Amino acid sequence: MPGILLGDVFPDFQADTTAGTVRFHQFLGDSWGILFSHPRDFTPVCTTELACAASLSAEFAKRNVKMIALSIDSVADHLSWSKDIMACNTEKAGGPLPFPIIADDKRELATLLGMLDPDEMDKDGLPLTARCVFVVGPDKKLKLSILYPATTGRNFTEILRAIDSLQLTAQKKVATPVDWTPGEKVMVIPSLSEGEASQLFPAGITTKELPSGKKYMRYTQV
The missing domain is CATH 3.30.1020.10 (Antioxidant, Horf6; Chain A, domain2)
Structure with missing residues (x-):
């Protein structure tokens, strides 16, 4: 079954993003990382989530955590939608989105990582990405994974709390x-x-x- 388990080395994929081509392990460097997917650009719950993530970007940075998002939409759609996201961000309204978004229009990465939601389909009957959260350590191993359905928005403050625990208990x-x-x-x-x-x-x-x-x-x- 596709997917990745706790303790597995996270795949060193290459992907097109709003910040150009990214090689994941190189992107992380010696940092922790959070990769989080959303079902679709220009949708209400996803917009609130990424606006919240953007508002907390400094808190993730304090913890040496690099952020990167993913959905099946194109880079062009991501860039356009980013303006909507930041317009909903009361702290940084109008500024640039502080993390890249991966374009996975062929669903290759979503399939590899077990991110697809079988109950949420696009107009062509293809599954959308669920609301996944992957936290990856500096050793490039998966430290935490959470999977939400499309209908349930995440709590990014809780994700920060979990990262605090992960980093403390690693030491x-x-x-x-x-x-x-x-x-x-x-x-x-x-x-x-x-x-x-x-x-x-x-x-x-x-x-x-x-x-x-x-x-x-x-x-x-x-």
């Missing part, structure tokens, strides 16, 4: 609990012994007492 032997945000306590991973955890987290560890008596709910500050 520290911790996991982030439900609804975690940067600065809050994190959880010590279960595979660490008490001795190892004490050495790694000199700020101290708090263990929640549980009916089972098991000591797996261990919190610390990093």
Whole structure:
């Protein structure tokens, strides 16, 4: 089945974009990356999503994340639609779209990455791209994937929160609990012994007492 799994090396594809021809691994360099697809240009939900992504571009840049979008429309359509997107962006109205959009009119990349939505068709009866999110690490491996149907817009603030967790847990032997945000306590991973955890987290560890008596709910500050 087409698609890419967590931990896989992301394909080093070449594509035409609003910023010219892009080779994906070269585009990323040593940065993290987010590739997100949308069903169609000049549609309402997609316009709100890309306007939001544009407004958060500085936040992605702070995290060393390069952004790139994709749909089955042409480069010419992407460039024209970008003006509509930025007109809906109250923070940067009238400015240039701060990330490129890939033109995948032959659906080759969407097929390779498992992005097509079988329930959403164009006028010719061909499937449109779903609302995919792929986060790729500096090692070019897939770190996170989310797949939304065409009818459900994404929450880019949540995507930023997830990237904060991915970047923290790539460096520290911790996991982030439900609804975690940067600065809050994190959880010590279960595979660490008490001795190892004490050495790694000199700020101290708090263990929640549980009916089972098991000591797996261990919190610390990093």
